[in-house]
Amino acid sequence: MSTQKPALRLEGILKTFPGVRALDNVSFSVIPGEVHALMGENGAGKSTLMKVLGGLYQPDDGQIIIDEQPVVMTSPLQAKSKGIVFIHQELSLAEELTVAENIYLGELPHKSFGRVDWKKLHAQTDSILQRLKVGFNAKTRVGELSIANQQMVEIARALTVEAKAVIFDEPTASLTDAEKVVLFDVITDLKSHGVGIIYISHRMEEIFKITDRISVLRDGQYRGTLNTAETTDDEITQLMIGRKLDLSRNASHHEVGDVALEVRELSCGALFKNIDFEVRRGEVVGFYGLVGAGRTEIAETLFGLREPTAGQIYLDGAEVTIHSPADAIAKGISLVPEDRKGQGLVLGMNCRDNMTLPQVEGLKFGPFVAETDEVAIFDKYKERLDIRTPGWKQTVGNLSGGNQQKIVIAKWLSMHPSILIVDEPTRGIDVGSKSEIHNLIRELASQGYAVIVISSEMPEVLHVSDRIIAMYSGEIMRTFTSDEVTEDNLIQAISGITSNRAA
Structure with missing residues (x-):
């Protein structure tokens, strides 16, 4: 692979903004048929580099070279015409249009007199969707799809052109485990057709599973490229942030205070039912489960975004009724949502x-x-x-x-809350900032806050939580202390294998 000529190269890219040098003489290349990870902390320059490649930014110096020919990218449309396809982390779909209209937006097939060839459009779209093994069709309105399925529509866009390079920006952030498998199969298929893949992700397990090489940026500068099979996550982390991280389990045994929040038999239609738990001051309680387990819906109910259909909520021992976020805020409950943007x-x-x-x-x-x-x-x-x-x-x-x-x-x-709920606190955040957020959560608990952390990442809930509540299909399957939890019994609980509700 190393003897092949790159599908594209960026050489000596320099980009400055007022007061900030975002990219400082950065070079990067991707070879046909490889998956090349681009890694770095948030703010390291990854997004800026890709925006230069996509024509959104013009570099102050340096070159973009495709098929050994220098090009000047002036717009995303030109980048696409050159075979450079982006799949963005942030969705850019028109929810009122169908899947087919979104995938071929601006490029709808036409018949005579400018009429849209709907039959051809739907056939082309369904062919792509079959390749992705999704459960919806060309005529489905995008607004009816889950966030995960909307992400699959974004991915489908990449399969409509003869791509030289496809850039995936945190593509699995909203995907279930089953959908990740399909995505990785798509990437393998693109590789087999000689397409170069640029893969931007903060998830180390994905990087080591599917990539061939890893390039690292730090503070706008290129720090090196390593063969994935010949490196370790510690080596990559040190390149990214210049220091080692503490990613061990939470082993703190500080004293916790009185019960701040108590939930009894709380239900919300078919979303979750008969939920019982409590959170004490100075304690971090983690909620862990698969997509659709009901974790976020519980948080939204506590914050007044959903009306419960049964059950009671107690704050400092007194029963309360929460009809709106204003009620929740007035009672000292705050919610950091999953979708921060x-x-x-x-x-x-x-x-x-x-x-x-x-x-x-x-x-x-x-x-x-x-x-x-x-x-x-x-x-x-x-x-x-x-x-x-x-x-x-x-x-x-x-x-x-x-x-x-x-x-x-x-x-x-x-707002000086007594209860802080944090939903997916480090989604789309680099490993260095992730460590800072984890330390912040632990510090807030030590200051007397009652903290609920909802996360889809097992290392995260293990690292920050004093207790972990495992959910499956809208129910609490088991509650673990940090001393008794293991990866095996946690996986069993969120898979519905056990219903042993340990206190």
């Missing part, structure tokens, strides 16, 4: 305004917002959470994923 942030707004948004009414002086109070809140939590941004005026959409997550957490901490 869609539900947790206003991406076009600055850092300060995002952080103070839920309490802006309380910061008013007459008809005006007290800006000095807002800035004081921002400064306090910027320092407390080590949020890396030039200042409060920075647009949140320009921050790395880890720092965006810290803004969301800071927004709710500034």
